[in-house]
Amino acid sequence: MKVANVSCFAFKFIRLHKRELCRARTVGQCSATTTQFQQDSLPVHPSPFNRCLGHKLHRRYSTESSVKDCRGLIYKKHGDPSQVLQLEPLELPHVGAKSVLVKMLAAPINPSDINMIQGTYAILPDLPAIGGNEGVGQVTEVGSQVTKLKVGDWVISRDAGLGTWRSAAVWKEEDLVTLPSDIPLLAAATLGVNPCTAIRMLSDFEALKPGDSVIQNAANSGVGQAVIQIAAARGLHTINVVRDRPNLQQLTDRLKAMGATHVIKEETLRRPEMKELFKMCPRPRLALNGVGGKSATELLRHLQNGGTMVTYGGMAKQPVTVPVSALIFKDVKIRGFWVTQWKRNYSQDEGAMRAMLDELCSLIRAGKLSAPACAEHSLQDFHKALDAAMQPYTSAKQVLVM
Ligand SMILES: NC(=O)c1ccc[n+]([C@@H]2O[C@H](COP(=O)([O-])OP(=O)(O)OC[C@H]3O[C@@H](n4cnc5c(N)ncnc54)[C@H](OP(=O)(O)O)[C@@H]3O)[C@@H](O)[C@H]2O)c1
Numbered sequence: 310m311k312v313a314n315v316s317c318f319a320f321k322f323i324r325l326h327k328r329e330l331c332r333a334r335t336v337g338q339c340s341a342t343t344t345q346f347q348q349d350s351l352p353v354h355p356s357p358f359n360r361c362l363g364h365k366l367h368r369r370y371s372t373e374s375s376v377k378d379c380r381g382l383i384y385k386k387h388g389d390p391s392q393v394l395q396l397e398p399l400e401l402p403h404v405g406a407k408s409v410l411v412k413m414l415a416a417p418i419n420p421s422d423i424n425m426i427q428g429t430y431a432i433l434p435d436l437p438a439i440g441g442n443e444g445v446g447q448v449t450e451v452g453s454q455v456t457k458l459k460v461g462d463w464v465i466s467r468d469a470g471l472g473t474w475r476s477a478a479v480w481k482e483e484d485l486v487t488l489p490s491d492i493p494l495l496a497a498a499t500l501g502v503n504p505c506t507a508i509r510m511l512s513d514f515e516a517l518k519p520g521d522s523v524i525q526n527a528a529n530s531g532v533g534q535a536v537i538q539i540a541a542a543r544g545l546h547t548i549n550v551v552r553d554r555p556n557l558q559q560l561t562d563r564l565k566a567m568g569a570t571h572v573i574k575e576e577t578l579r580r581p582e583m584k585e586l587f588k589m590c591p592r593p594r595l596a597l598n599g600v601g602g603k604s605a606t607e608l609l610r611h612l613q614n615g616g617t618m619v620t621y622g623g624m625a626k627q628p629v630t631v632p633v634s635a636l637i638f639k640d641v642k643i644r645g646f647w648v649t650q651w652k653r654n655y656s657q658d659e660g661a662m663r664a665m666l667d668e669l670c671s672l673i674r675a676g677k678l679s680a681p682a683c684a685e686h687s688l689q690d691f692h693k694a695l696d697a698a699m700q701p702y703t704s705a706k707q708v709l710v711m
Contacts, residue, residue: 381475382691385437387428390695394426394440396688402479406454409482411464415498416444416473418698418707432469439472445488445497455482463490465501469649476688476711486662492673495680498708499531504669504678506621506648507535514617514644515595519544522590524608526550527599527624529560529704534567534681536597541568542677546590550575554702578607602627609635617642681706
């Protein structure tokens with residue numbers, strides 16, 4: 310039985326949510342001409358360096374640099390990101406009474422950013438648009454009626470669609486939420502999407518207790534790495550499924566160092582070794598599916614009776630197929646999760662978002678949650694960053710550092 314075809318679903322949603330997304334990003338719109346404006350003087354933040362791959366290993370992040378020459382990665386039509394994105398000067402609007410000027414510090418490239426530029430994501434902005442939906446910036450100027458933000462605050466966006474691949478922006482206060490600036494920069498830049506998705510999926514679908522198990526595919530993804538760490542902090546076993554690759558042992562060691570209980574190849578899901586594995590930990594009550602296709606079907610086979618599989622991604626671009634027996638004889642629950650919808654559902658509940666971010670930041674400070682392995686790139690190097698983001702088996706999040 311075909312339960313969901315991710316691409317059809319995405320197509321329908323494009324129509325439904327386009328207007329909503331556009332509303333969310335209107336303040337972020339800029340025309341493609343340069344302008345000059347006053348630079349605020351700011352404290353230099355101590356180097357919030359986090360674990361990363363790539364050549365800029367010990368870069369210091371300073372907020373002293375000017376936001377005068379604002380630039381951003383703009384696309385005027387949908388298509389292959391490396392073809393349609395251009396780095397262009399941006400004209401920033403004046404900072405209105407309820408707006409703030411933000412100097413962007415770092416912004417990751419996520420699969421949904423790529424899909425948005427390709428025109429295949431569930432929500433699409435009006436064109437021309439600026440790429441990127443996630444990232445951290447620092448407030449450098451506040452409007453006269455701004456009450457919750459001050460100069461120097463680190464901020465991330467509340468919703469998708471602001472366009473974060475840019476050096477600076479003027480955004481409405483209500484579109485932003487603060488993060489403490491004592492966490493590493495790369496952790497802050499990658500906190501708003503994947504760790505939020507991971508913590509919600511581990512909290513909202515099954516009442517898991519220490520000693521329970523969770524199984525997930527795409528375990529080396531940004532979401533997967535956050536799941537491993539948050540689950541370990543909660544005393545949960547994780548069975549982590551990754552695609553086979555030449556350096557599998559290295560990846561296995563890295564995920565285990567993060568707290569993964571078991572790391573297995575996709576193929577192992579169909580092998581008798583699984584019986585041996587379940588002598589060491591209980592069958593999972595929760596399965597997290599970021600892939601779809603056969604991989605999702607195989608996860609389902611190992612769920613406990615009455616367990617839940619949550620689909621949050623469709624990297625294989627294949628529908629999820631649920632064996633009839635899993636529904637009849639195991640009564641498994643098939644659910645979906647979208648963090649953007651969660652944030653919209655709780656947009657009027659300041660406490661819910663704050664509590665989630667505070668919990669994640671506490672884990673970061675306690676050394677229990679870190680950013681995924683990251684490779685940093687300057688805005689000018691965006692072609693290289695995009696190419697790397699679209700390659701399989703990279704196991705690193707590409708991050709634009711402004
Ligand atoms: N629903 C939500 O709220 C939500 C929130 C965040 C993310 N997501 C979705 O979750 C997925 C992962 O996002 P991310 O930012 O964590 O990704 P990421 O860090 O860029 O990693 C991508 C992952 O997908 C795997 N992958 C790619 N193609 C695959 C295929 N054909 N078969 C199996 N695995 C494949 C990669 O494995 P290799 O290393 O083997 O290439 C890697 O583990 C995306 O689909 C994203 O849109 C959804």
